[in-house]
Structure formats: structure tokens, C-alpha cells
Amino acid sequence: MLISIPSNITEGFGRTSEKEFLHFLRIVISSYYELETQLIVVKNIVEIETNELLLKGTSLQNMIGAFIKKLNESD
Numbered sequence: 001m002l003i004s005i006p007s008n009i010t011e012g013f014g015r016t017s018e019k020e021f022l023h024f025l026r027i028v029i030s031s032y033y034e035l036e037t038q039l040i041v042v043k044n045i046v047e048i049e050t051n052e053l054l055l056k057g058t059s060l061q062n063m064i065g066a067f068i069k070k071l072n073e074s075d
Contacts, residue, residue, distance in 0.1 A: 004031045 005028050012024025 002035060005035070 008024045008028045008031065012021040012027075015021055015024065
């Protein structure tokens, strides 16, 4: 999608009439909205994965803390 935006601008610019150029510029606007939606979806996925990693990290910290406590009790 990112490639289609400049490609449509240049393709439209190479057309013979202003009307055709405007048609391609309208396609560019639509392509931008599509790209924006894709970026929002990616952002949401990354946030979800980050939250899951943080939860796993907290769990790991708790396990290591319990292990340290157990080792200290055996001294």
C-alpha cells in the first residue's frame, strides 16, 4: 500500500489530462485511508503482544523471587 501512493501520483501525473490526474489523486486519498487502517491494526497487535510479554515478564520475576527466597531459607 505504501508503494501504491507515490506510484499513483506519478502515474496520474503522466496522464494527458488534468481530469485523469485528479482521478489518480483521488485513488491516492483512498490508498492513504487503507494504509492508515492497516497501521492502526498493526499498532493494536503490537500493544497486545507487548502486554502479553509484560505479563510473562512479571510472572518470571515472581518465580525468580520465590526461588531466591527458597534458596535464602535453606542457608
